[in-house]
Amino acid sequence: MQRVRYIPQDDPSCGWFHTSKKRDVKPSLTGDINAKWVIVGAGFTGLSIARRLAEHYPQDEIVLVEAQEVGFGPAGRNAGFAIDLPHDIGAEDYIGDLEIAGKTLKLNVLGQTILKDLVEKYQIDCQMSASGKYQAAVSSSGLKVLEAYQKGLDRMRQPYEVIDGEDLPYHLGTSFYKKALFTPGTILLQPSALVKGVADTLPDNVTLYENTAITGFQYGKKITLEHASGLITADQMILANNAFGMHFGYLKNSMLPVFLYASLTRELTVSELDLLGGKSIWGVIPADPFGSTVRKTADNRILIRNSFSFNPTGQPNAKKLESFIKRHEESFKRRFPILEDVNFEFNWSGSLGLSQNHKGFFGQLASNIYGAICCNGLGVTRGTATGALIADFIAGQNHELIPFLLETSGPNKLPMEPFLSMGVNARLWWGQRQAGLES
Known part of the structure; x- marks a missing residue:
């Protein structure tokens, strides 16, 4: 039995998790079980696998294991943007190759469609709103990014609206930004509420076990996974645990567990909402990738998300979180000086699984x-x-996007430590420093 070195252990204060509807948590697994299929990770990917696999194999028992509670991990800690458009930060116009961009758009729209259908079918209360997104800039470098992206959108023949700074307060309630590109295809949502709702509507032949971390594995004709109180023996396994997949014997040293940090205000009062103005729901992503993502939510809160750290173990760093709260406060005050009495109710971190070449893995790892x-x-x-x-x-089953995913799959190998941490930390430090007012 080989050991899993690190397991997910996110910090306790995720605002999306605590402000979403409480649910009956599925029990953790006790003892030994056998199954045809086991899926590791119950985020958006794992839940999607389980649902579709259950449709293909309705007679098979499908086991889905999650190390924490559903909605508490990374799937419930993002900024809540379901974005349709590609955004290739390695390309001059942020679009790059048109064929790849077109298929990426189809992939993202497919994801949106699946989620919209589930929300409608099961009436999942997750604040889903077809509000579009604003990509906004305040610095000269940020404005250049918007100009380049605008040209890329023209090449893709995608709709957008250019909004100048004097008009932005009518949209966002702040005069902080100088310009924005509004694209209508993004969906805004409450991520933890959505993933909880998706988990609670799984097909009958899927059994979800929460708070069940996998601590060891053994591969052969059968898959054997160890947990705290027993073993799972399965014919087939599918990994859907993002950067933690590196600890399961495959794709070693290929993904970067990079953490982003977010803060969410208390609910704004009626008088504060009147003072702020702007639309009731909106979302801003920064022109500079190291800038601040900002949202006004359906329950009248404001989200600020910025600051990065590289945590090689994939686990949170409490000191980093504490140090970045002040940066969030400064970002909030720059944008909303009229809301001087509004404080943050929640502060948290959430991990991203990134690769150096911006490619994920899709396909078969072993028989x-x-x-x-x-x-x-x-x-x-x-x-x-x-x-x-x-x-x-x-x-x-055939689908036009499967060959595309197979052909473009595969994160590349990363440098060994200590060079990896030195390089990533230097890049994060420099990027955040260069972001300036965009942060």
């Missing part, structure tokens, strides 16, 4: 092991879509 991991920060849409498609692939 009875598959993976759909490393979403590079697009877990809501890409994770949902690739989860469904890996199940189709396993079942021998």
